[in-house]
Amino acid sequence: MNRAGERLLNGLVKENPTFVLMLGMCPTLAVTTSAMNGLGMGLTTAAVLALSNLFISLLRKIIPDRVRIPAFIVIIASFVTAVQLLLEGYLPELNKSLGVYIPLIVVNCIILGRAESFAYSNPPIPSLFDGIGMGLGFTVALTCIGAVREILGSGELFGYGLMPDSFEPIRIFGQAPGAFFVLAALTALQNLIKEKRKSAGKSYRKIGSGCSEDCGSCSDMGCVRRFYGEKQTGKQGSRDKRQNEERDGGQDENRDERRKGNRDGKQKETRGGRGKGDRNEGQDDGGVRQDGGRDTGTDGLEYVDLEEEER
């Protein structure tokens, strides 16, 4: 089941809910005072997310379109209640330190977002793995933020003293402003790494990875696919390979095809499209592109290269 692995990677890296989608900011900023809290919150959310995704996906043909949001909420709330009772029973301390943020998982926008954009229009198994991937991505992000804040704010990690005695805790990192600083710094760091790897030829395509191939029921109004009415092939792995081959030296042999694809290329230019393939193309038919060289977007979002999709 290649699809499942792709969903996991998608949740962990490409569409990491915290660092890329910027969802669920409330628990991210509020409970990450220590690595343990971050880990606990992340795993709790992951459990709820995976289960609610699975069940929403199973029930997706029964739930009427108009009342889908209340239906989602009922499903999610049931799981949250169950998880909270389990936490109270088996991990009372964690439950105490997370406090009100456990019941608030019901309104966590990651869960509702995944239900709406993925689980409601996809089969159960990919939905389950989407939930696990997103949940783990959230967990990793929260644990990282919590760890940095705990080290700087109290000189400990998971409760163990890490810093020498002469270290004086920087108290602001235990408070709300510190959460913003750490979140911003870590987001910038992962963008930097992705930019570096992108220029080394790795693909971090964002659009399309959560695509249900049904533009009619999709809420992503800014999607390129919707713009051009393009069909999603969903085969990301093979696409990447092809992209790499092309870079390695397939420039000349693919020339005709590229010319053919240029119709779309021109359309794309009006939208300021950017992507790796674009640059090669610009060298070939010199001067067609006018937005030259702006292909390192700061939004971490690479527009889909349409002509490649066509081949």
Next chain:
Amino acid sequence: MSGLYQVSSNPHIRSKVTTNGIMLAVIVALMPATGYGIYHFGSRALAVIAVTVASTVLTEYLYGLCRKKMTVTDLSAVVTGLLLALNLPVTIPLWIAALGGVFAILVVKMPFGGLGQNFMNPALAARCFLLLSFPTRMTDFQCDAWTGATPLALLKAGEKVNVTDMVLGNVGGTIGETSVAAIVVGACILLLLGVIDLRIPGSYIVTFALFVGIFGGRGFDPYYISAQLAGGGLMLGAFFMATDYVTRPITAGGQYLYGIFLGLMTGIFRIFGPGAEGVSYAIILGNLLVPLFEKATKPVAFGYKRGGARRGK
């Protein structure tokens, strides 16, 4: 027709005012307060100032190296470092002072585009960062030259203070804020050079005095009001930090509003807040509202009515 309307083709006559010149003027104007701080608190004050300035300048230099755009020569980092040092107590551990300098440049100033783009006064933001991070260190005003609480803390506790000492600077406090006389000398230099005008400091101080008179609980007692005016960082803040070119409103009306807002906020923080001091929080809060002040006082273009409609329609 006024000569102003006739714009010839280039080259134009260029103003002699430069960023470097302004920054140099500010540094010179800060010298009396700095000198008095070193005289009053001893050589350790000099060490704190040197470390802070070095950390801001070095951070800006390294940032410039990374981004391949060197801006360190405009002296603004020196001003930031110096202002930050003047806002620190003399007992501060040197690494905390250096951390403040790094924070001012690396977090508050450069990521937003450097000088001219920072939305908040870097020195004050760094001071507040340190105040939240190391509350006990930042309010530890005990040193060899001076022991005891700051005059503002005494005033808040309802005890007597000596206003003459406060004006001359023979009291406890941060390195640069103690001597009102030295600060006023520096402010006069800036006023005479035309680097700042009295709009912001004037409206700030007058509003604050009125606020303290009304809500201070002692009526318009000249002794109490003058003690409040001379105490803490009010003078340093009003003349050197509220007037920062980057983080103040550019319209004249906006500057008055800004000064009034700062006066009100400082009064609220000092009288109703838990701490004795509130100048730095008031100013960074004011910095955040600058776009609103500017929007409210946007000048009407010639021939237009307020709100954008053309006159006569």
